[in-house]
Amino acid sequence: QQGALVAAESTTPATIQLDAAARVDITFILHVPEDTPPSVPVRMAGNLYQLGNTFADLSGGISTLAARMPVLAPLPDGTYGIILSLPAGADLRYKYTFGDGFWNAEHAASGEFVLRQMIVPDAPTVIEDHVGTWHAGDAAPITFDITVPANTPPGENISIQLNPYGWTEPLPMWHLGGDRWAYILYSPLDMVNQIGYRYCRAEQCGHADDARTPGDFTSGQIVQTSTDPLSLPDKVEAWAWLETDLPGFENLEGLGAKLRGPEFVAGVEFQEMYHPSWVPRLPAALDEVASLGANWVILTPSWTFTRLDPPVLEPVAGQDPLWLEIAATIRQAQGRDLNVALRPVPHFPTAVDEWWSSAPRDFPWWVSWFDRYQAFVLHHADLAEQNGVQTLILGGEWMSPALPSGSLSNGDPSGVPPDAEARYRELLAKVREHFSGTVAWALSYPEGVLNPPGFLDEIDQIYVLWSAPLAANADASPADLQTEAERIISADIYGMWLIWKQQSGNESLVISLAYPSVEGILTGCLADPIVECIPPESLKYPAPDYPLLELGLEDQARAYQAVMAAVSQHEWVGGVVSRGYYPPAVLHDKSTSVHGKPAEDVLHAWFEEFR
Template sequence: MRFPFRLFAAAAALLAGCSLLPSARATPAGPTPVPVPSPTPLPAALITFNLTPPEATPADAEVVLVFLDEVTGFAYNTTVIPMQRLTDGRWSAETYAPAGALVRYRYARQEPELAEEVSASGEAILYRVARITGPGEINDIAGAWAGLTYQGTTGRIVGHLYDGASGDPLPEMMVDVAGIQAFTDGEGYFRIEGLPPGLQRVTAFSPTGSYYSVDQGAVIATGSATLVELRMVAATPVQVGFEVTVPANTSPGPPARITGNLLQLGHLFTSLPGGASISAARAPVLTQLDPSHFIFVATLYAGTDLRYKYTLGDGLWNAERTPDGSFLTRRLIIPEESIILEDAVSTWRGGDSGAVTLHVSTPANTPSGDLVAIQFNPFTWFEPIPMLRLEPNEWFFTLHGPLETAGNLGYRYCRNYACGSADDAATSARSTTGRPITPSPALQDLRDTVENWQWLEGDLPPTTVVAPEIHSNPEFEAGVEIVPQYRPTWPSIFAHSVDELAAGGANSVVLTAPWILGDNSPLPSIAFDPARSPFRSDLRQMIAQALSAGLDVSLRPALVPASGNLADWWSAAPRNSTWWDAWFEGYRSLVLTYARVAAETGASRLIVGGPEAAYALPGSTFADGTPTSVPSDAEARWRALLDDIRQIYRGTLAFEIDFHADAPLLPPFLEEVGEAYVYWHVPLSEDPDPTLAAMQISAGDALDALLATPRLQGIPLVLSVEYLSIDGAASACAPYPDGSCRPPESFDLGAIVDPDLEVDLQEQAQAFNAVIAEAAERPEIRGLYARRYNPAAGLRDLSASVNGKPARDILWYWFARITAGP
């Protein structure tokens, strides 16, 4: 988990002096503070924190212990405790914490200059986790301070978590060792690299609170793996009712929400833009009883160290404050029995700045199912927050804070939380700081108009479809494959997206479940990342929404580089025997995790392979013909993986093969799967102004060549078709200046890759028309999916997504007629 160090300083500037703010006063600019009784203190235990500091830490340094507020945001509302240097060179501090707490903290050096702690690999420590059971000591080892390089050796931990009663593996449990976090995979395993040698503490906990947290010590040895087994006990589910009174003159606008340090309360267990940790799109909305009273009931778990707050936005923006304007995060160790909490919000404001109401009118061509969100920028762009719809194209929001900042605050509007791609065209530039707000003691009423949305300017002429008589084939799979660029806001808008697909005639959808490729040396990092990977609960929800819309669902585990492209990631890797062992282990972890989800949810197909795994196939090469140096037993490893999948998942197992200009590389184990899923990006024409007839001839010739491949005889084929929306799309190549082809994923989600590349929506549409016209006439082709579909927003961008483009109109025309019954 990466957290840029510069955000800490920026956050400090944003909230400078918050603890010294004057008491909030009742003014027309905001709601009147409500008297709030002091909470009953939780039983506390004296805890001593001891730190073995990085080498070369001066004896006269000032080292501090920093406790974090994971609901407001990891960079905000911190508590700093000075540490004392001991005679043995360690640093120590004492503090009290409630028994049963799960505290998040980190260390920092304040002198000779400010420096946060970083891991042995140089990544900022977002937080450490400590489980408090009673009085005792917490002993930690720090790798390095920011700006310095760790000079020591490292080891790793490989562990397994399981249910203490049933012995079943526990997926998606979070594990913390020395401030480095990992999630367990579908079989309950985790791996953490780059740990300084010595005694480290392993702490595991459930993001939902459904299991009691556990910890144990583990000795890390240089260059080796320490194995740990952690037994977790299921927590008792209890009903928790929240009754809250808000200030009577709270302005209407954004709905009241509850948010907290649990997954089901909007927490994502990662650092979001700006250092926040909560997504407003995921925070539950309270039920309003009258203008000042709200309720919410949740099934939570006994023993959970619950941190929560009420908000009209997220954990930072529009969140409740104390009467003196300071940030407020409430705390409760959930008891073993159901409980009703009666709370009162004192105020939504901090400081003397008045509230800001924002009204925005959006263009007439705004899709009716879209919602509008607002995004704020005090020093960087934060997570977007949904606005209130007043009329079909009229939206409203009231901003209460934090407004106690110097200078201007920027903001912008976007569609469906897709800020950065589906923005107001007037604030869409990469360098934009948005429209300005200048805080003022007086109430401000800002009225804006979005003249155009980025990538949605103007209206398109009607789409022309060229088609012969179309023969219906209700068994033909017609649908889209979701782009593997998951965002945590997608579950909140996905139901509408699949309803649109079904209304257009689609009968199927392929959901991609990406994990992230991080470092490729010395070992490959393949990891679940909550900012870019769906939690199992989210994936189950999206599958249920698709099934409810009448769509058949396939699941495709995917690997996506954290930055750069696949070819570069693979070519720069060492690819020695140890590296290959780690890669196959990581890929197996990914695939089996989602094989379990597919089995649990009734997904009809699981797709493995594809471009991200093609470099690991026997006989694979790079684009220049250089072998990828796969191990000699690669085929045996693949066959073992397929056998493992079959122990979990009984549906259709497909292997994805790449079909471009040359004959596809077919794995030697192809007969072990039930279907070939063909990644189709075949050049249809090099002509700068290709005709549909010429493209259709090329598509037909390529299909015939594919079907004539001896080893594909008798194997069902499904096409996953990809063409960018660029001038030259029919060539299946977006050229670099040197003539080589850009990776298509670089255009995803409205990315502007090269200003010299021009959008050509019609060429993409004709390419799809050509391919589906030929595929529909060949009974060996069992289905066609449009690849890299963006479910968040229709964009007329350069990407391969057909959402909102003429290519979608082409497919809807064909899909509705092919899938229609007799």
């Protein structure tokens, strides 16, 4: 036992050490009923991470995702098999399915769900299991057979989402070849009389939907269960947020940029939001990033503020990626010769400005806030160090009230303690004890760049968050847009960079671009009849629902072209990053993501020029 003195109203650290369990190879052999559809993937669902468990409360109360479950291999004798490396001594709960843990899971002959249990032995073992039935009750199977549009991106699988009492997590459909996909629903049809359903791409229902049933608030199409088998042939005419004809962008050859070499940061930063369904799609997303000519990927792991008073910042499964997930993504990126940076970000339950203004912000509150922020930063410093990450990016616009002499969005003082600068210097010293790579600080433009914090001399790299307006008129010429971008770099950023360079002895500065694809973005004010001016950062999540804003794919591309051309004129700028990339699917939406949009072609052309 360890003794600990717990002080009242204070944080008390406790050191707890765990030993890793030995891994044991367990072989599972499965016998299935005769009516099991041939060539259909049979999966294992369970309570361990490697059996699809996300440890989260996802849509419909589901915690396991079919796309993350291991698939058994069909064997010549009609059985299925898989070998899993499991931790010895683990209390394993599992079942077999060709859906998830709820849909199309195995049942006993009497109709009940089956949940198997075993304590993982400390020596290799063969387990032989038999599925009683895939059915439950008298309702007959329902066959969904669909044809998808020709512009469906290759490599994106098709999913079906079911709604018995609320939307559950999407299920991968089975590819029949060409544009046809199918799925047979067997169970638990005894629990419902009717089911809502819809189709989507890459398990991203709510974003990459069938155009007939888009968004989070649709009831979908409806089917009644029956004692007779049902077949539902269907055709998806179009996908939401997927254009058939994209505007082209001319003059992307012979840009005339000077070669910068491998030290130049040509990067892509993933969106700050997260969902566990992203994980199976991340290898393909990293392939796409590498194909752009990028040499860096910036990941944005997160924690969530779950309480305001006292402030509690902690990881929430389902909203924030697990350590294992981030570590796996880092390895996958490194395997594609991509350098990796982490930019940890918090998630807020309300708008950021509202959260800060609602907080007490008295001295005890700030002491607790700095404790929570330190735990958040050091956690990600350890994550970066243990996984060979080159750069850790701290700061960001959300932190403005917590910086020395900080203020709220309305201009009122935030009440941050007068020793805030000393606290940040102490924190950065602790970061150095945990992380040996480059420590960067994210400054927003213009506020952060024009009023940088005094402790920047402790920082190795500056990461400028750029969404700056480039014109007073949306019809400005390409030359005028580039001229304004060059003015910002020369007049505002360069002066700050010179002072920081002299104080710190460092010179690495990277510009991180985020322009949503909406008309009006070139002026920096997204005009809405209801809201006078929507800031660009309001559209940093997938498929933002601003129906009164017009899609502006070409405007986004023009903004990228102007800034990239301006950067090419300033050799002291050490890199450019596209911020807000949506990894799991192509969306021609209004967000800041360039994935699959004309701006991505602009980015690709310039990355190739710089390298």
